[in-house]
Amino acid sequence: MIRLVRGFKDILPSDTALWQHVEVLVRELLEDFGFSELRIPILEQTELFARSIGTGTDIVEKEMYTFIDRSGDSLTLRPEATASVVRAYIEHGIYAKTPECKLYTTGPMFRRERPQKGRYRQFYQINAEVFGLHDPRADAELILLLMTIVGRLELSGAGLHINSLGCPECRPQFREALKPFLRGQTEELCSNCLRRRDKNPMRIFDCKVPTCKKAMLDAPSILDYLCETCRAHFETVKSSLDRFQIPYQINHRLVRGLDYYTRTTFEVLAEALGAQDAVAGGGRYDGLVKALGGPDQPGVGFAIGVDRLIELLAAQAQSFERRPHLFIAALGLRAQDTAFQWVQEFRMQKVRAEMDFENRSLKSQMRRADKLGVSYTLIVGDRELDDGAVVLRNMTTKEQENVPVQDLVRLVVNRIRTE
Numbered sequence: 380m381i382r383l384v385r386g387f388k389d390i391l392p393s394d395t396a397l398w399q400h401v402e403v404l405v406r407e408l409l410e411d412f413g414f415s416e417l418r419i420p421i422l423e424q425t426e427l428f429a430r431s432i433g434t435g436t437d438i439v440e441k442e443m444y445t446f447i448d449r450s451g452d453s454l455t456l457r458p459e460a461t462a463s464v465v466r467a468y469i470e471h472g473i474y475a476k477t478p479e480c481k482l483y484t485t486g487p488m489f490r491r492e493r494p495q496k497g498r499y500r501q502f503y504q505i506n507a508e509v510f511g512l513h514d515p516r517a518d519a520e521l522i523l524l525l526m527t528i529v530g531r532l533e534l535s536g537a538g539l540h541i542n543s544l545g546c547p548e549c550r551p552q553f554r555e556a557l558k559p560f561l562r563g564q565t566e567e568l569c570s571n572c573l574r575r576r577d578k579n580p581m582r583i584f585d586c587k588v589p590t591c592k593k594a595m596l597d598a599p600s601i602l603d604y605l606c607e608t609c610r611a612h613f614e615t616v617k618s619s620l621d622r623f624q625i626p627y628q629i630n631h632r633l634v635r636g637l638d639y640y641t642r643t644t645f646e647v648l649a650e651a652l653g654a655q656d657a658v659a660g661g662g663r664y665d666g667l668v669k670a671l672g673g674p675d676q677p678g679v680g681f682a683i684g685v686d687r688l689i690e691l692l693a694a695q696a697q698s699f700e701r702r703p704h705l706f707i708a709a710l711g712l713r714a715q716d717t718a719f720q721w722v723q724e725f726r727m728q729k730v731r732a733e734m735d736f737e738n739r740s741l742k743s744q745m746r747r748a749d750k751l752g753v754s755y756t757l758i759v760g761d762r763e764l765d766d767g768a769v770v771l772r773n774m775t776t777k778e779q780e781n782v783p784v785q786d787l788v789r790l791v792v793n794r795i796r797t798e
């Protein structure tokens with residue numbers, strides 16, 4: 380038997396109702412906050428990710444699905460969406476018409492990470508990106524949107540962490556201050572971090588190896604090195620969050636795994652997820668549009684990890700499974716033929732109806748109705764058709780009533796709608 384590729388998964392019908400619930404709710408909120416949908420391809424030039432995410436990052440160094448296509452181009456399955464959104468913003472001249480714009484996109488991302496609980500090689504994100512706004516209130520508004528999504532989904536146990544990564548003015552001083560500290564941690568750091576110590580020292584904050592995490596507890600804080608502009612920016616983000624009563628924790632070790640961030644970064648973490656505890660993350664990336672060949676326009680965005688969000692909601696025992704409303708137990712060929720007609724008519728009226736095609740016994744059809752969890756069952760045999768009335772059984776109260784065959788669909792639809 381041919382099986383799934385490792386790290387990939389099927390989303391089964393028993394789970395898709397919850398996925399759809401999340402997608403619909405998030406889409407509605409994004410549109411309420413002024414976002415328009417952008418659809419981008421899954422495949423891009425490798426260069427796009429190398430230039431945006433950064434060559435010293437885990438993603439670019441070892442996690443991308445890259446291949447040479449038949450014409451010799453190096454292509455990559457997108458590991459994240461921001462780079463593609465920025466490419467589209469530049470390529471279609473969106474910045475010229477609407478420099479200030481809010482875009483969202485949803486879909487699968489691909490990273491060849493070590494598969495484990497909550498970490499897949501194909502996973503789904505919902506991404507929101509805001510272009511053209513320097514104002515820190517844009518950062519706060521985006522965080523407010525993210526936390527509103529969390530709230531509307533009634534997700535419990537999710538906490539917001541925020542930080543500022545400074546800008547090209549102040550960050551170099553922090554990196555210099557970090558280096559002597561890291562030189563004193565040779566014993567504690569993993570080989571990967573030792574290799575990055577000089578080239579990309581801030582990445583070490585992101586390492587998940589326990590000894591590295593422990594070593595970084597005493598590291599200097601970037602917040603002590605922010606320039607005046609970055610400090611003021613961060614203050615406004617915080618005061619705006621206070622104003623809308625969004626609780627947060629300042630976490631100076633929050634650097635995120637991509638190089639393009641400047642100033643505000645944030646993550647939503649949920650302990651219940653275990654080691655892979657980030658449900659969503661984002662931040663400001665003021666230099667990215669320019670670095671990818673566009674105008675000097677700022678950006679800020681977030682990505683929600685839908686798989687992890689779903690895992691949390693599923694654990695909270697919320698059920699979104701869409702059960703059929705009605706089962707028609709038909710006995711005899713003539714009754715079956717009528718039931719076949721009715722089932723289609725019910726569906727046209729948005730009533731989810733099912734029937735049995737196998738002419739099974741009444742007992743076995745009633746068992747199937749129970750299993751489907753329908754609220755009503757219609758019981759119809761050839762005799763009922765001759766008498767002009769069939770039995771409608773309320774599966775919860777077990778009460779039965781006769782419904783005239785004439786006008787049956789309308790009567791039953793009304794009964795189900797007034798439930």
Ligand code: AMP
Pocket residue numbers: 459490492497498499500501502503504635636657658659660661682683684685686687
């Ligand atoms: P990132 O682009 O790394 O900031 O990721 C944003 C969000 O996507 C994270 O907070 C996770 O919820 C989710 N995510 C990232 N990588 C994976 C993965 N390998 N499997 C499942 N979800 C992921």
